[in-house]
Amino acid sequence: MASSLARRLGAPVTAVGSAHVSAAQPSKTPLVPPDDAVAPVRHPEAPAPGELLGSHYAQCFGCGGEQPHGLHLEARAGEGVNVTAEFTVRTAHQGAPGLAHGGVLATALDETLGSLGWLMHVIAVTGRLETEFVAPVPVDTVLHLDARVTGVHGRKIYCSATGRIGGPEGPVAVRADAVFIEVKVEHFLDNGRNEEIQAAMSDPDQVRRARAFEVNP
Numbered sequence: 001m002a003s004s005l006a007r008r009l010g011a012p013v014t015a016v017g018s019a020h021v022s023a024a025q026p027s028k029t030p031l032v033p034p035d036d037a038v039a040p041v042r043h044p045e046a047p048a049p050g051e052l053l054g055s056h057y058a059q060c061f062g063c064g065g066e067q068p069h070g071l072h073l074e075a076r077a078g079e080g081v082n083v084t085a086e087f088t089v090r091t092a093h094q095g096a097p098g099l100a101h102g103g104v105l106a107t108a109l110d111e112t113l114g115s116l117g118w119l120m121h122v123i124a125v126t127g128r129l130e131t132e133f134v135a136p137v138p139v140d141t142v143l144h145l146d147a148r149v150t151g152v153h154g155r156k157i158y159c160s161a162t163g164r165i166g167g168p169e170g171p172v173a174v175r176a177d178a179v180f181i182e183v184k185v186e187h188f189l190d191n192g193r194n195e196e197i198q199a200a201m202s203d204p205d206q207v208r209r210a211r212a213f214e215v216n217p
């Protein structure tokens, strides 16, 4: 069997049982903006600095108020194309005893990054998300999240986030770099389950939130 180094270098590997498996990976969009990326533009009607953004969807696992198992993350607009958010780690979020699950922390980072769309009035979904877990995060910790857009290239939105413990200036426990891809509302209408789409579109609050992204539902 090929070594893990050979696999990382993209050499062909032969699986047990002699079936030939190519290790070639599809090329990935880098996580840093290209040289010809442009600076993000804060929309003139973006929420004022310090304003709570609210949930984009009441059933969202990251920010939805009607999602009993969710993270209930609350993000606030920053002065630029950046947001801050707080997430309290609950017992339901454990991986190891007394410690937050890494996937939950990645979700908190993803949700915070996703909320940056409010400031540019675009809808965007996660294309790539790379996380780094710097320190364990105990239950009852308040994670202080900070996310910002670092560049825009076509539909690609490059962004980064950190999660600090002990306060907004505390040590970094988690961080992420990501590329979000701008989509139209059809992305959700075409791919979402009809039941939830219909319910969302018949909710005046949801329609109002969609309009905040300059989307005509």
Ligand SMILES: CCCCCCCCCCCCCC(=O)SCCNC(=O)CCNC(=O)[C@H](O)C(C)(C)COP(=O)(O)OP(=O)(O)OC[C@H]1O[C@@H](n2cnc3c(N)ncnc32)[C@H](O)[C@@H]1OP(=O)(O)O
Residues within 6 Å of the ligand: 029, 056, 057, 062, 110, 111, 114, 115, 123, 124, 125, 126, 127, 128, 154, 155, 156, 179, 181, 183, 185, 188, 200, 209, 210, 213
């Ligand atoms: C009702 C609505 C209410 C409001 C809802 C708010 C929702 C907010 C939710 C927030 C919740 C929290 C957040 C969540 O959890 S969002 C949920 C998790 N994410 C997803 O489900 C996304 C799944 N993926 C897709 O749907 C498609 O692959 C997308 C739409 C992303 C692209 O497919 P599409 O066919 O459209 O793209 P294209 O081929 O024309 O490529 C266009 C450009 O993009 C580049 N590229 C493509 N893919 C990737 C990639 N994976 N990484 C990096 N780059 C990628 C590509 O190279 C090209 O670049 P260039 O060649 O131009 O340089």
